[in-house]
Amino acid sequence: MKKVFLFLIFINLEVFAYSVLIINSYHKGYQWSDQVIKGLEDVLIKKDNVDFNILYMDSKRVSSKEYFDSLKKLYKIQLKNRKYDLIIPIDRFAYDFVINNYSELFTKKRVLAVGIEKFSHEKLKKLSLENRVSAILEKRDLKGNVEIIEKNFYKIKKLYIINDKSLNGLHTEPLIFNLIHNYKSRLELIYLKEDDLSSLQVYPFEDHSAALFIRFYKNKNGDLNKNSEISHFVKNAKIPIFVTDSLFMDKGATGGKIVNLYKLGENAGEMALDILNQEKAKIILYKEFEYFFDYQKLNEFLLTIVNLDEPYKMIHKKKTFFDNYRNFIDFVFIISPFFIFLILGLIHNIYKRKILEKDLRKRIEFDATMLNAIDxxxxxxxxxxxxxxxxxxxxxxxxxxxxxxxxxxxxxxxxxxxxxxxxxxxxxxxxxxxxxxxxxxxxxxxxxxxxxxxxxxxxxxxxxxxxxxxxxxITKEREIILEKQKNRQFVIQQSKLAEIGEIFSSIAHQWKTPLIEITAIAQELFYTRRSKNVNEDSSFVKDIMQQVTYMTDTINEFQKFIMPSNAKVDFNIQDAIKSMLEIVNHNLKYNNINIHLNIEEQTNLTVNGYKNEVMQSILNIINNARDALLNNHYKNRNIEISIFNENSDLIIKIKDNAQGIKNIDKIFEPYYTTKKKGHGIGLYMTKVIIEDKMKGKILVENVEGGAMFTIRLVQNR
The missing domain is CATH 3.30.450.20 (PAS domain)
Incomplete structure (x- = not known):
């Protein structure tokens, strides 16, 4: 049973994620607020996760302080166990009630005021509610209505602006006074504020006058005028009555630039959803006005719309003969020319078919010509x-x-x-x-x-x-690719030959010592020949052969190096680097350069690729480091080579202490060199070999005290 209860709670939370309380200033059946709430409801109902409730204050009938105090006590009981995410007061009475009693009834709740005309930011700041309260303000476009009457209905000379003495009426008065004070045109504007509706019904309106009806909801004794009574006055008035909202549209009003109350409610509903989704508080002015006119009323007062560019809605328009008998006329027009259209259609179809056949033949010929032109x-x-x-x-x-x-x-x-x-x-x-x-x-x-x-x-x-x-x-393209590969191999070999001069110099230095040794041994053998000691002769021969073997090994390593690699093979990177170092070892020692080879334990040293080209790439880096190190003191010249595995790759890091490389971003560019006699293709070819031929990666960076090259080669484990 407990699981079922928890499940029902979960379902309830899932269905209604948000709860909204609508507080209507008036009673149910009051058309102004009913239209606003209808638009608001229609938006919220579409959202399955929003629940809402409506409270009616009935402020049109009762608006005393004692009444509002009683409402406060009643709502305190009603709302005690209800949690709402948003409070929506409709019109001024509900808004003032919510704000004045916020701390007791609606603490920390977000508020959306709908349909109020006067809004005070200062009051919200005093109550620290500026981040809690949003509003969609209803501003009746009095000036816009006056301009419509002025520009379209020239026979109207005087315009009465009708308002009552309610609280909302008082809020609208500043707009009326401002309009009358600043208006300078052909119409005479008169502010009419009668005590009760009966006086208004017998008011002696002059000929060629009209009225702009804002509101007249209460009589001087506080009695509420029924909507039917106001509608009767509007409908039976002897002058055209223009309105500012949709309440009396289709109820005798001649027309006007109106606030559509239903759409105001829809906008409020969309704004409520934004607030529920944690949008910040904001105040917006509703400006989506509509234009409407009653065709029968315009005819009654002999009025014609002559100067209105905006789209407008015309109601009660009398149907013409064509409107009344549209179906019959349509039937006659369809049946009578049917056979003519059928014959014309057949002729047109035959004509079109001939044209299509001609176009098709042209297209076929064009396609055949085009396809045969393709190689x-x-x-x-x-x-x-x-x-x-x-x-x-x-x-x-x-x-x-x-x-x-x-x-x-x-x-x-x-x-x-x-x-x-x-x-x-x-x-x-x-x-x-x-x-x-x-x-x-x-x-x-x-x-x-x-x-x-x-x-x-x-x-x-x-x-x-x-x-x-x-x-x-693609025969030609393949031939071009092969030619490019040959040219690239030639450039690689050319780069290699560029190093041969220095290597020959190194080999010459390496051979000097064994040649001197051989010469000394031979002289000693010549001068001691008389002894004819066989053991001594064997010793001389052994020494000579040892020096010759050293020279032979040196030249063999050099020969292997200068030969280009024609195919990929598996080779040991440690052996390749050691063979390369044997070739330049004497040159490094001669320049007092210390070279250290560090190999991490259990490193997989096998690489598949072009051994000699990899040796040449590393040699280019070593030679560049050697030339840079000559600027150091002879006791401070070091090159460190580190080899280790990273993931499935073999990493070779070559680091020197030659104070780094200037313009490091350009060193891999072809023909860029900082040496007076440099050719500028060594490091460029190193990058080509590592990245194009070996499918690896080479990077260089300046580190503390020097530069470091990092070579990454992919291994197949």
């Missing part, structure tokens, strides 16, 4: 694999006329050697593969490279489908 062989197959069309290039490829191809499957042409190649290619074609290249041997033994692309077509109307196959000749 790529193209052919069409239906869903069964039969050839339905092709261009001349495809026929030339197979060395067969189109008549021999039409209606045939490729498998039917297997006696043709060229067709056999196409059949084998199509059997291996993969529709989902991006790059489908194949080699085609022509009848004169010329090798061509084609790129194949196949697309499915489908015609829904006639249920026809098939495939279009295009062979694009």
């Amino acid at each position: 790529s062989p193209i052919f069409w197959q239906d869903a069964n694999g039969k050839i339905v069309d092709s261009n001349n290039r495809f026929c030339n490829l197979l060395k067969l006329p189109f008549d021999s191809l039409y209606g045939q499957k490729l498998s039917d042409l297997n006696k043709n050697n060229n067709a056999k190649q196409i059949i084998e290619i199509m059997n291996n074609y993969n529709l989902d593969k991006d790059n489908n290249e194949f080699t085609f041997i022509t009848s004169n033994s010329i090798e061509r490279t084609y790129l194949i692309k196949q697309a499915k077509f489908k015609e829904e109307k006639i249920k026809y489908e098939g495939y279009v196959t295009i062979f694009t000749d």
Whole structure:
């Protein structure tokens, strides 16, 4: 039972996420507020997660302080166990009641005031409610109504502005006084504030006058005028009555620029949803006015709209003969010319068909010409694999006329050697593969490279489908790519040869010492030959061979280095770096440069790629570091090489202490060099080798005391 109860609570919370309390200043049936609330309700009802309740204050009938105090006590009891997310007071009485009793009845609740005319920011600040209260203000466009009457109805000379002595009437009075004070035109404006409706009904309105009715809800004794009584006055007035809201539209008013109360309510509903969704408090002025006129009233007072550019609604317009008998007239017009239209339609259809046939022939000829002008062989197959069309290039490829191809499957042409190649290619074609290249041997033994692309077509109307196959000749493009690869290999080798001069110098220094040793041994052997001691001779020979072996190893390593790598192989990066260092070891020692090779334990050192090119890349970095280190004191020249694994990659870091690199962003650019005799392609080719040939990544950065190159090579583990 407890689980069921919790489930029902959950369902209730899910259905009604928000709760809204609407407080109506007036009673139910009071049309002004009813229209506003109807628009508000229609918006909130559409939201399944919003629950709302309505309280009626009946302030038109009773508005004493004692009454409002009693309401306060009643609401305090009613609202004690109810939690609301938003309070919506409708019109002035409800708004003042909510604000004045906020701390006792509505603490921390958000408020949306609807339909009030006078709004005080200062009062909210005093009550610290400026962030809690929003409002949509109703401002009657008195000036707009006066301008409509002035510009359209020239026979009207005098305009009475009718208002009552209610609290709302007092709030509207400043607008009336301001309008009369600033108005300077042909109309005479008179503010009329009678004590009761009966006096107004017998008021001696002059000819050529009209009234702008704002409100007249209470008599001087406080009795509330019924809407039916006000409507009777408006409808039976001897002068045109213009209104400022939709309350008396369709109830005898001649027209006006009005506030549509229902739409005001709709706007308030949308604003309420925004507030529930945590939008900040805001005050907006409702300005969505509408224009309406009563056709019967305009005729009654001989008025005509002559100067209104805005769209307007006309009610009670008398239907014309055409309006009353529209269906009959439409039927006559449809039936009488039916056969004429049918004949004309048939003639037009035949004419259009001839034009379409002519256009279709032109299109077919154009498509055939265009397709035959394309260098790529193209052919069409239906869903069964039969050839339905092709261009001349495809026929030339197979060395067969189109008549021999039409209606045939490729498998039917297997006696043709060229067709056999196409059949084998199509059997291996993969529709989902991006790059489908194949080699085609022509009848004169010329090798061509084609790129194949196949697309499915489908015609829904006639249920026809098939495939279009295009062979694009990319022989020239492949030749250009191969030529670029050869040129790049040449540049790499050229870069390598640029280092040979320095390497030769290093080898020459390396060979000086063993040559001197051999010379000394040979002289000693010559001068001591008389001893004829066999053991001594063997020792001399052993020493000489040791020096010769060292020289041979040196030149062999050099030969291996200068040979270009033609294919990818698996090689040990440690062995490659050590072999490279053996070549330049003497040069580094001669310049008093200390080099340290650090390899992290259990590092996978195997790399698949071009060994000599990788050696050249690292050599370029070492040589650049060597040249930079010559600016350091001879006791402070260090190069550190670190090797380790990171994820599935092999990382090589080469760091020096040569104080860093100026213009570091340009060092990989071709022909950029800071050396007087530099060629500027060493580091450029290093980047090409690592990133293009080895599919790795090389970066350089200035670190504390020098520069560091980081090489990342992908390993297949």
